[in-house]
Amino acid sequence: GEDVEQSLFLSVREGDSSVINCTYTDSSSTYLYWYKQEPGAGLQLLTYIFSNMDMKQDQRLTVLLNKKDKHLSLRIADTQTGDSAIYFCAEIIGWTGGSYIPTFGRGTSLIVHP
Amino acid sequence: NAGVTQTPKFQVLKTGQSMTLQCAQDMNHEYMSWYRQDPGMGLRLIHYSVGAGITDQGEVPNGYNVSRSTTEDFPLRLLSAAPSQTSVYFCASSLMPRDLRYGYTFGSGTRLTVV
Numbered sequence: 001g002e003d004v005e006q007s008l009f010l011s012v013r014e015g016d017s018s019v020i021n022c023t024y025t026d027s028s029s030t031y032l033y034w035y036k037q038e039p040g041a042g043l044q045l046l047t048y049i050f051s052n053m054d055m056k057q058d059q060r061l062t063v064l065l066n067k068k069d070k071h072l073s074l075r076i077a078d079t080q081t082g083d084s085a086i087y088f089c090a091e092i093i094g095w096t097g098g099s100y101i102p103t104f105g106r107g108t109s110l111i112v113h114p
Numbered sequence: 115n116a117g118v119t120q121t122p123k124f125q126v127l128k129t130g131q132s133m134t135l136q137c138a139q140d141m142n143h144e145y146m147s148w149y150r151q152d153p154g155m156g157l158r159l160i161h162y163s164v165g166a167g168i169t170d171q172g173e174v175p176n177g178y179n180v181s182r183s184t185t186e187d188f189p190l191r192l193l194s195a196a197p198s199q200t201s202v203y204f205c206a207s208s209l210m211p212r213d214l215r216y217g218y219t220f221g222s223g224t225r226l227t228v229v
Binding site for chain 2: 041042045
C-alpha cells in the first residue's frame with residue numbers, strides 16, 4: 001500500500017537549520033517531491049529527487065533519500081522567517097503499473113521564530 | 115503562461131445548492147486533478163483525469179462530478195452541497211508521464227463554505 005507520513009509541527013530559531021522528515025512505504029516509488037504551501041496559497045514545488053539518487057542540493061535546500069529505510073528529509077539551511085509554511089512530502093510510483101498520481105503526506109508546519 | 119487558474123476564489127453556498135468550481139490550465143498538461151484540503155487531513159484526491167475524455171475517481175469522490183471535454187478545462191461540480199463539503203479545493207495539472215521533474219502545478223484554491 002501507499003502511505004506517506006510526516007510529523008505535524010517543527011519550530012526553529014531564525015538562522016538555524018531545519019530538518020523536515022518523511023517516511024514512505026512503497027519501495028517502488030520512483031519520484032519524491034517536496035512542496036511548500038504559504039498561508040492562503042496553493043502548493044509550490046520546491047524540489048524533487050529520483051529514486052536512483054541519494055542526495056540533491058539546491059541552494060539552501062538539501063534533500064536526502066534513504067531507500068533502505070524509506071526515509072526522505074528536507075534540510076533548509078539558515079532558516080528565515082519567510083520559510084514559515086507547511087511543507088508536504090509526496091511520492092509518485094511510475095513505470096509499469098504506476099498511476100503517476102501523487103500520494104501526499106499530511107504536511108509539516110514549520111514555524112520560524114526570531 | 116497563466117498556469118492553473120481556479121475560479122471563484124471564495125464561495126458561500128446554502129445546503130442543497132449546486133455549483134461548479136472552474137479550473138483551467140494553459141500548459142498543455144494531460145494530467146489534471148482535484149483535491150480538497152481540510153485541517154489535519156492533508157490533501158485528499160477527489161477526481162483526476164489523464165487526458166481529455168478520461169476521468170477517474172480518487173479517494174473522496176462522493177458528492178462530486180467531473181468531466182474533461184478539453185485538455186485545458188477540468189470543472190468540478192458539487193451536486194447538492196453539504197456542510198461536510200466546506201473545505202479548500204485545489205486543482206492541479208502535470209506534464210506526467212512525459213516529464214516527472216516538475217511534479218504538479220497547483221492553482222491558488224477555492225475556499226468553499228456550505229451553511
